[in-house]
Amino acid sequence: MRILSLDIHCFRNIRKASVDTDARSVMLVGENGQGKTNFLEALYVLCYGTSFRTPNLREAVSHDGRGFSVKADFVDDSGNHHEIQVKHVQGKRSIFIDRKEIYDRKELIYTIPCIVFCHDDIEFVRGEPEARRRFFDQTMSMYNPLFFDDSRRYRNILRQRNAALKEGRLSLVPIYDFQLARYGMSIQKARKAAVKEFNDIFPRMYRDVSGTDLEISVEYQPSWKMAENAEDAEEILSRALERDVRMQTTCSGVHRDKFIVKDADRPFSQTGSTGQLRLASLILRMAQAGFFFGKTGKEPVLLIDDVLLELDVTRRGRFLSHIEDYSQAFFTFLPEEKYFSSLEDEKMLSYTVEGGAFR
Numbered sequence: 001m002r003i004l005s006l007d008i009h010c011f012r013n014i015r016k017a018s019v020d021t022d023a024r025s026v027m028l029v030g031e032n033g034q035g036k037t038n039f040l041e042a043l044y045v046l047c048y049g050t051s052f053r054t055p056n057l058r059e060a061v062s063h064d065g066r067g068f069s070v071k072a073d074f075v076d077d078s079g080n081h082h083e084i085q086v087k088h089v090q091g092k093r094s095i096f097i098d099r100k101e102i103y104d105r106k107e108l109i110y111t112i113p114c115i116v117f118c119h120d121d122i123e124f125v126r127g128e129p130e131a132r133r134r135f136f137d138q139t140m141s142m143y144n145p146l147f148f149d150d151s152r153r154y155r156n157i158l159r160q161r162n163a164a165l166k167e168g169r170l171s172l173v174p175i176y177d178f179q180l181a182r183y184g185m186s187i188q189k190a191r192k193a194a195v196k197e198f199n200d201i202f203p204r205m206y207r208d209v210s211g212t213d214l215e216i217s218v219e220y221q222p223s224w225k226m227a228e229n230a231e232d233a234e235e236i237l238s239r240a241l242e243r244d245v246r247m248q249t250t251c252s253g254v255h256r257d258k259f260i261v262k263d264a265d266r267p268f269s270q271t272g273s274t275g276q277l278r279l280a281s282l283i284l285r286m287a288q289a290g291f292f293f294g295k296t297g298k299e300p301v302l303l304i305d306d307v308l309l310e311l312d313v314t315r316r317g318r319f320l321s322h323i324e325d326y327s328q329a330f331f332t333f334l335p336e337e338k339y340f341s342s343l344e345d346e347k348m349l350s351y352t353v354e355g356g357a358f359r
C-alpha cells in the first residue's frame with residue numbers, strides 16, 4: 001500500500017497543493033504553524049472521512065473558502081491503482097472511490113488503513129476512560145466491520161434510550177434494553193478477546209523500545225462485569241431502571257467500560273513519569289499498527305506528527321526500527337531537527353513547508 005500523490009484544495013492554510021508522495025518515507029519540514037499537521041490531517045481525512053483534530057470537518061475548510069477537497073492516487077497491496085477523494089462543501093461531506101460516490105464511511109476506512117501518532121495520544125494513558133475506549137474501538141473497527149456496525153447500532157439505541165428516559169417515555173425502555181443488551185454483549189466479548197491479544201504485543205514492544213523490564217499491560221474492566229450473555233445484561237439494565245430514570249441517562253453498559261494501562265497491578269498513570277507515559281502512548285499506537293497487520297496482513301500508512309523528538313536517541317532508534325517494517329510513513333519535523341540516520345539511506349522525499357505550500 002502506498003499513497004503516490006495528494007491534491008489538496010482549501011484545506012486549512014493549504015490553498016492548493018499537488019504533492020508527490022511516492023516514497024517509503026515522506027518528510028515534512030517547517031517552522032511552527034506552517035501546515036505540516038494540516039497535511040497529515042488532510043491525509044487522515046482521506047483514510048477515515050473524519051479528522052483526528054476536530055469532530056467538525058467544517059473547521060478544516062480554509063477561512064476564506066466554501067469547501068475543501070482532498071484527493072489521493074494510491075496503489076494497493078496487489079499493485080492496483082486507485083483514486084480516493086473526500087470533499088466537504090457547504091457543510092456536506094462527499095466521498096468518492098475510483099470516482100464513484102459512496103455513502104457509507106465504512107467503505108472508506110477499509111480502503112487505506114492509516115494510523116496517526118500525535119501529542120494528544122498521551123491521553124490514552126493518563127486521560128479520561130473515554131479516550132482509551134475510543135482508542136480500542138478504533139483498533140478493533142479497523143479490521144472488524146461487524147464491530148464497527150455493532151458500535152454504531154449500540155450508540156444509536158443508547159441515544160434513543162437516553163431520550164426516552166429524559167422524556168419519561170418509559171414503556172419504550174424494555175424494547176431498547178433488548179437491543180442494547182445484545183449489541184453491548186457482542187461489543188464486550190469482542191473487546192475482551194482483543195485486549196487479550198493486544199497484550200501479546202504491547203508489553204513486549206514497550207520492553208523492547210524502553211529497554212526496561214516494566215510489566216506494562218492493558219486491563220479491560222467491563223461495566224456489565226457480571227453478565228455472561230445478553231439476558232444477564234438485560235436483567236442488569238432493568239434492575240437499574242429506577243436509577244437511570246433518576247439520573248436521566250443510562251448508567252451502565254459498554255459505553256462505561258474501562259481500559260486501564262497498568263504497571264504490574266497499579267495504574268501506570270499513577271506510577272509512570274511523563275516521559276514514560278508518553279512512550280507508552282507511542283507504543284500503544286505502534287502496537288495498534290502491529291495488531292492490525294497481524295489480523296489483516298496489511299501494512300497501514302503511518303502518520304507521525306512531531307513525536308520523535310520526545311524520545312532520546314537510543315529509544316528513537318529502537319522506535320524507528322519497528323516502523324521500518326511498514327511500507328509508507330509520513331513524518332513532520334522542525335527545521336532544526338536532524339533527520340534520523342536510520343532513515344537517511346532509504347528512498348525518501350522531503351518537503352519544506354511554508355505558509356501552506358510544499359517545496
Ligand SMILES: Nc1ncnc2c1ncn2[C@@H]1O[C@H](COP(=O)(O)OP(=O)(O)OP(=O)(O)O)[C@@H](O)[C@H]1O
Pocket residue numbers: 011012013014030031032033034035036037038039059060061062063064306332353
Ligand atoms: N480553517 C483554516 N483556514 C486557514 N488557516 C487555518 C485554518 N485552520 C488552521 N489554520 C492555520 O494553519 C496553521 C497551523 O498549521 P499546522 O497545524 O499544520 O502547523 P504545523 O506546521 O504542524 O506546526 P506545529 O509544529 O506548530 O504543529 C496556522 O497558521 C493556522 O492559522
